Amino acid sequence: GIQVEQSPPDLILQEGANSTLRCNFSDSVNNLQWFHQNPWGQLINLFYIPSGTKQNGRLSATTVATERYSLLYISSSQTTDSGVYFCAVSGNYQLIWGAGTKLIIKP
Amino acid sequence: EAGVAQSPRYKIIEKRQSVAFWCNPISGHATLYWYQQILGQGPKLLIQFQNNGVVDDSQLPKDRFSAERLKGVDSTLKIQPAKLEDSAVYLCASSLAPVVGQGAGANVLTFGAGSRLTVL
Numbered sequence: 001g002i003q004v005e006q007s008p009p010d011l012i013l014q015e016g017a018n019s020t021l022r023c024n025f026s027d028s029v030n031n032l033q034w035f036h037q038n039p040w041g042q043l044i045n046l047f048y049i050p051s052g053t054k055q056n057g058r059l060s061a062t063t064v065a066t067e068r069y070s071l072l073y074i075s076s077s078q079t080t081d082s083g084v085y086f087c088a089v090s091g092n093y094q095l096i097w098g099a100g101t102k103l104i105i106k107p
Numbered sequence: 108e109a110g111v112a113q114s115p116r117y118k119i120i121e122k123r124q125s126v127a128f129w130c131n132p133i134s135g136h137a138t139l140y141w142y143q144q145i146l147g148q149g150p151k152l153l154i155q156f157q158n159n160g161v162v163d164d165s166q167l168p169k170d171r172f173s174a175e176r177l178k179g180v181d182s183t184l185k186i187q188p189a190k191l192e193d194s195a196v197y198l199c200a201s202s203l204a205p206v207v208g209q210g211a212g213a214n215v216l217t218f219g220a221g222s223r224l225t226v227l
Contacts, residue, residue, distance in 0.1 A: 033215065033216065035216075035218075041220070042218070042221075043198065043200075044218070045216060045217065045218075048215045086149055093162060093163065094152060094155070094163055095152070097149040097150055097151075098149060100149055
């Protein structure tokens with residue numbers, strides 16, 4: 001099955017910094033989603049991005065399907081960006097989840 | 108639109124007892140998922156329904172876990188008897204369509220707040 005690897009596993013930044021989170025996957029996919037899980041456990045979908053680039057405010061994502069990776073960019077980090085960021089991909093009907101990147105934004 | 112509703116939010120039981128979790132998906136969402144998330148790990152799919160049929164239950168421990176979605180709307184996940192290792196957050200999610208098929212927003216997952224289970 002598809003393997004999903006996220007890096008880095010942990011990231012600690014000061015408020016205002018920019019960050020790049022990476023998701024590598026082992027096979028072709030037709031579905032890739034980025035999620036944010038806040039410190040209270042709520043999972044929120046950030047992007048549906050099997051290919052191309054999307055932006056939503058301070059967040060943007062790029063997926064290069066031919067090279068099997070996706071990047072999530074967070075600019076001007078805020079403390080509310082803290083939490084775990086998951087990448088989930090699918091080549092058939094089941095989403096395969098990465099282990100996540102834990103992001104801590106210090107004030 | 109109303110989100111995915113789950114209850115109870117928290118439950119503490121003794122091992123070997125039973126527990127049930129309820130989920131009401133977003134109206135019109137045909138696909139419903141139950142995930143188990145153990146502290147520090149990513150979500151693990153337990154079961155996926157398409158309307159009232161099961162699409163995937165390959166990771167559901169069927170000797171103790173059961174789930175149903177009788178009318179293709181809300182769903183119940185039951186654990187009987189519970190074990191210590193069942194302590195986790197049980198997350199329900201829904202999507203308009205299955206993960207593969209209709210593309211774009213149709214297969215974007217929306218999650219509920221989760222039900223946190225502690226087994227003592």
